[in-house]
Structure formats: structure tokens, C-alpha cells
Amino acid sequence: MNIPALHLSHVELYVTDATAAAEAFVDGYGFQVYATAERTGPPGASRSLALRTGDIVLVVTQGLDAGHPATAYTDRHGDGIADIALTAVGARAAFADAVAREATVLAEPAEADGWVTAVLGAGFDDVRHTLVQRPAGAEAHGTPLPLPGFEPVAEPLPVPAEAPALTVLDHVAVSVRTGELAASTAYYERVFGYHAVYEELMVQGKEAMDSKAVRSPTGDITFTVLAPSPAHEAGHIGDFLERHGTGGVHHLAFATEDIVETVARLDKRGTVFLSTPEAYYDALAVRVDLNRHSVGELRAFGILADEDHAGQLFQIFTRTVHPKRTLFYEIIERIGADTFGGGNVRALYDAVQSEKAEHEATVTATKAGPENAR
Structure with missing residues (x-):
């Protein structure tokens, strides 16, 4: 298929307070604000800040009146990823090609000040894809401005030597409703020429989720799409769908070249990560022959390790601070691995079950008598 090349531009979050959202990324993850926009007129007034670290660009947008779509989005979902x-x-040309492949059209191409933009629907609920063609010279301090209407800040503060070294957006993790995974991923395969890189039904106890990852022809965009299995309990994917109200993005995965050092720096900045049971590390050395980072280093920060046919990966997830607990982040380091830590899902489940069994045994022994609890 001769599909026009589309690269990742940025991820836009709709938020209730753009300044507070930007400060959370700056203080917690080491992003820098490099451009801002105050816009009025259709589709409503808004305030946006563009942030960057490494090659990752995020935009946080706050609706300033009822007409802007960010207002309705945050009323429904709270802060979240919209574009x-x-x-x-x-x-x-890219828009016309996508439409010919049955893309959902949200806004026809429009041109202003040398910019050309158009908007297509995504493969999952009310997330969208804005197509952006920038004019020559649309850069701020070496990074392209994300959208028309943005102005560069005078001069970003220098990056501190101890800033977390986040490099690229490794993948975008998405939840869709039961039975919608095939249609969601097929949309990207048909419209944009994505190809499947991973597919698995993950069963843990009474819970299960279907998963499929699709990657763009350019290789810089990967969606891992998850859906509750109809034959099992919905589990945490079902929880997300209930709290979010629809399918959508539940986390972004930021890549790094040294996860131990990066997590240590994030920890000093106050980023809080999910804890990992001790039993996970007791079994890790048997499960994975680590080629980087020791079990002790991983245990100290709660970092997970997995491997596949191509290599190893290390990952950790932040504890969500979202009021609805529907958005969080992942830090990931890859050493050749091309999958997404499926082995960790199983290993964590086994570790949790092991610790639960040990706790229950201790409680039972204590009730039976102190001499049995030793």
C-alpha cells in the first residue's frame, strides 16, 4: 500500500487547569514549556501550553468557555488524552487517502498562515487525530510548534543535569469495550496501514483481557489496545471503562535508556510509582536471566523485568493521581524486546497470589495459637 507517511507530532490532553497540568509535568517528569497559545473564536476560547522532553511533545489545553470541546471532555472524563x-x-493528500480508506472525518482540511490541518476520528471513542502540515520555519528553540496559534516562550530554562532522561513515546495504551478490539485495531490497519506486532489473550484467575498492538509504517507510533474478555471478569480494564465512561487512552509509556537512574530521579521529584510484591523479586532471577540491572537495583525501586524472543525490557507504572483513577504513565527501557511485558502481568499476579496465601496462612496460624505462627 502506498500510504502517505504520517509521523507522531504530539499528544494533546484536555485539562481543567492548564497551568497546574503543565507544572505537574515540569516538576514531576522534567518537561519544559516551550510554547503557549491563547485562542478565541470557533470552536471556543482556550489556553494551551506545549511541553517537551527528549523527543516527547505534549500539549495541555484548557477550555475557557462552554463552547470549547475541552470543556465538554473534562466534564465527562476529567483530564485526559483527547488528540x-x-x-x-x-x-x-494524507487526508484524502485516509478518507478513501474509510476514515472517520471530523474536520475537513483548513489552511491558515501557511498551516494546513484536518481532523480524523481515532479507532477508539472520542479520541481524535489532527493531521498537521507545518509551514517552513515553524520551530521554537529547535522543536516544531505543535499547532497554529502557538508562540514560543522567550527562552526555556536550561535542563538540569539531574533531569529524568525520557527520550521518546514508546507506546500509547488504550482500553476499548468488550468486543471492540478487532474493529479498533482494524481501523488503523485499513486507514493508516498499521501492522500487528503483538496479540494475546491474557488470563489471570477469574479475570482476562484481550490485547493487540499495532504499529505505524513509520515505526514511531504504537497502540496497545486492551479489551475485557467476554468469557471472564472485566478486571481493571472494566474499571477504567466504567470510570472513564467510554474507551480511551489509559496510559502513555515514556522510554528511557537507563530506567534505574531515571526512576531514581523521578522519585526525587516526587513521582509515586506502584509498589511490587517482594515475592515478585524472589522469583525474578529464576524467570529472567538479567543482562542489565541487578535484582537488587530493580527491587529497590519496584521496577519490573520481562523478556521475549528479541530481548529484555524493564518497566514501571506510576500511581495515578487522577480523581477518577483513569490516567497514569509508564517508564520503559528496552534492550531489544519488542513486546509489552505480558510476562510481568502473569508474574505480578502470581506474586500477589503468593503473598496473599502467605498472609492468610499467617493469620490462620495466629488464630490457632502463637506457637503455630512462628
Whole structure:
């Protein structure tokens, strides 16, 4: 298929307070604000800040009146990811090609000040894809401005030497409703020429989820799409769908080249991560022959390790601070691995079950008498 090349431009979050959201990324993850926008007129007034670290660009947008779509989005979901924007050398041609492949159209191509933009629906509920064609010279301090209307800040503060070294957006993790996984991933395969890189039914106890990952032809965008299995309990994916109200993005995975050092720096900045049972590390050395980072280093920070046919990966997930507990982040280091830590899901489940069994045994022994609890 001769599909126009589309690269990742940025991820836009709709938020209730753009300044507070930007400060959370700056203070917690080491992002820098490099451009801002105050916009009025259709589709409503808004305030946006563009942030970057490494090659990761995020935009946080706050609706300032009832007409802006960010207002309705945050009323429904709270803060969340609304747009995964894509750059195109020729946005009109890319739009026409996507429409010919049955893409959902949300806004026809429009041109202003040398910019061309258009908006397509995504493969999951009310997330969208803005196509962006930038004019020559649309850069701020070496990083392209994300959208028309943005102005560069005077001069970003220098990056501290101890800033977390986050490099690229490794993948976007998405939850969809039961039975919608095939249609969601097929949309990307048909419209944008994505190809499947991973597929698995993950069963843990009474819970299960279907998963499939699809990757763009350019290789810089990967969606891991998850759905509750109809034959099992919905589990945490079902919890997300209930709290969020629809399918959508539940986490972004930021890549790093040294996860131990990066997590240590994030920890000093106050980023809080999910804890990992001690039993997980007791079994880790048997499960994975680590080629980087010791079990002790991983245990100290709660970092997980897994491997596949291509290599190893290390990952950790932040504890969500979202009021609805529907958005969090992942830090990931890959040493050749091409999958997404499926082995960790099983290992964590086994570790939790092991600790639960040990706790229950201790409680039972204590009730039976102190001499049995020793």
C-alpha cells in the first residue's frame, strides 16, 4: 500500500487547569514549556501550553468557555488524552487517502498562515487525530510548534543535569469495550496501514483481557489496545471503562535508556510509582536471566523485568493521581524486546497470589495459637 507517511507530532490532553497540568509535568517528569497559545473564536476560547522532553511533545489545553470541546471532555472524563496528532508533508493528500480508506472525518482540511490541518476520528471513542502540515520555519528553540496559534516562550530554562532522561513515546495504551478490539485495531490497519506486532489473550484467575498492538509504517507510533474478555471478569480494564465512561487512552509509556537512574530521579521529584510484591523479586532471577540491572537495583525501586524472543525490557507504572483513577504513565527501557511485558502481568499476579496465601496462612496460624505462627 502506498500510504502517505504520517509521523507522531504530539499528544494533546484536555485539562481543567492548564497551568497546574503543565507544572505537574515540569516538576514531576522534567518537561519544559516551550510554547503557549491563547485562542478565541470557533470552536471556543482556550489556553494551551506545549511541553517537551527528549523527543516527547505534549500539549495541555484548557477550555475557557462552554463552547470549547475541552470543556465538554473534562466534564465527562476529567483530564485526559483527547488528540494524538500526526504530521504530514502533504496534509490534504494524507487526508484524502485516509478518507478513501474509510476514515472517520471530523474536520475537513483548513489552511491558515501557511498551516494546513484536518481532523480524523481515532479507532477508539472520542479520541481524535489532527493531521498537521507545518509551514517552513515553524520551530521554537529547535522543536516544531505543535499547532497554529502557538508562540514560543522567550527562552526555556536550561535542563538540569539531574533531569529524568525520557527520550521518546514508546507506546500509547488504550482500553476499548468488550468486543471492540478487532474493529479498533482494524481501523488503523485499513486507514493508516498499521501492522500487528503483538496479540494475546491474557488470563489471570477469574479475570482476562484481550490485547493487540499495532504499529505505524513509520515505526514511531504504537497502540496497545486492551479489551475485557467476554468469557471472564472485566478486571481493571472494566474499571477504567466504567470510570472513564467510554474507551480511551489509559496510559502513555515514556522510554528511557537507563530506567534505574531515571526512576531514581523521578522519585526525587516526587513521582509515586506502584509498589511490587517482594515475592515478585524472589522469583525474578529464576524467570529472567538479567543482562542489565541487578535484582537488587530493580527491587529497590519496584521496577519490573520481562523478556521475549528479541530481548529484555524493564518497566514501571506510576500511581495515578487522577480523581477518577483513569490516567497514569509508564517508564520503559528496552534492550531489544519488542513486546509489552505480558510476562510481568502473569508474574505480578502470581506474586500477589503468593503473598496473599502467605498472609492468610499467617493469620490462620495466629488464630490457632502463637506457637503455630512462628
